Amino acid sequence: MKLMKEKNLQETFVWDRTQYNEYNTVLAGFQVKSCLENSRPGSLLDLACGDGTLTEIFSKHFSEVVGVDASGTHLDLAKQKLPNSEFHECLIEDFETNERFDTVLLLMILEHVNDPIALIKHAAKFLKNDGVLIIHVPNEEAINRDIAVKMGSLKELGELTPYDLEIVGHRRSYSIDSLNDDVKKAGLHLEKNGGIFYKMLSTAQMDWFLKNGLWDSGEFGWGRVGPNEEGKDWKKEFCEACYEIGKERPRDCNVIYACVKKNEL
Numbered sequence: 001m002k003l004m005k006e007k008n009l010q011e012t013f014v015w016d017r018t019q020y021n022e023y024n025t026v027l028a029g030f031q032v033k034s035c036l037e038n039s040r041p042g043s044l045l046d047l048a049c050g051d052g053t054l055t056e057i058f059s060k061h062f063s064e065v066v067g068v069d070a071s072g073t074h075l076d077l078a079k080q081k082l083p084n085s086e087f088h089e090c091l092i093e094d095f096e097t098n099e100r101f102d103t104v105l106l107l108m109i110l111e112h113v114n115d116p117i118a119l120i121k122h123a124a125k126f127l128k129n130d131g132v133l134i135i136h137v138p139n140e141e142a143i144n145r146d147i148a149v150k151m152g153s154l155k156e157l158g159e160l161t162p163y164d165l166e167i168v169g170h171r172r173s174y175s176i177d178s179l180n181d182d183v184k185k186a187g188l189h190l191e192k193n194g195g196i197f198y199k200m201l202s203t204a205q206m207d208w209f210l211k212n213g214l215w216d217s218g219e220f221g222w223g224r225v226g227p228n229e230e231g232k233d234w235k236k237e238f239c240e241a242c243y244e245i246g247k248e249r250p251r252d253c254n255v256i257y258a259c260v261k262k263n264e265l
Contacts, residue, residue, distance in 0.1 A: 039062075114171070117186050124262060134260075137174040140174060141157055175256075188261065192258070193258055198252055
């Protein structure tokens with residue numbers, strides 16, 4: 001009964017990335033890039049694949065892709081994008097298969113579930129011996145949240161806003177340290193930590209900036225004035241720079257990740 005209630009709850013959360021704003025689309029692209037940089041080639045299990053937008057991108061880089069999601073509404077969209085791929089409608093906690101995968105993904109899901117440690121353990125069951133489990137979570141210590149605390153719009157870094165609780169269904173927030181603690185409690189080996197995208201403004205502000213910034217005129221005061229004589233796509237260059245700086249300053253990033261392996265016997 002409890003699991004059925006949880007599955008019904010997941011049906012209420014919107015996950016169609018085609019409705020996302022420009023910033024979230026940019027961020028999703030860099031999450032894919034980070035996963036590909038840290039994954040193992042071969043087969044992929046995407047746990048909580050949502051509408052399949054990212055799964056579709058991953059399918060171009062893996063020989064096999066399997067998706068799992070609790071929402072039938074979301075999976076209908078995923079199946080339209082990838083009609084020849086395998087999808088399972090169930091909670092991750094209920095998913096079972098005898099197949100083992102080179103890469104398993106838990107992207108932006110631990111903050112939603114009742115028992116994140118149990119979920120990490122369950123996801124790791126599906127790894128090949130040399131496989132990697134990649135976990136992404138929002139970062140409560142991101143620089144934009146630090147700024148918000150200094151401004152007074154957040155009381156503390158880990159505060160869950162009404163948007164977190166009521167719109168996207170977050171149950172907790174994470175830092176790199178608390179993410180690592182959950183991996184350790186799950187009895188697994190942490191191979192690597194990192195951050196994805198140095199985000200200095202709120203999501204709404206980032207979205208406005210990407211849409212309305214003076215990218216072409218060369219008047220934005222970052223060391224270049226006058227016409228854009230080099231013909232560069234400065235919006236693209238800005239986003240790439242934020243991704244690269246995020247690698248250097250993971251604790252300031254919008255999203256943090258852990259690459260996890262089974263403990264060697």
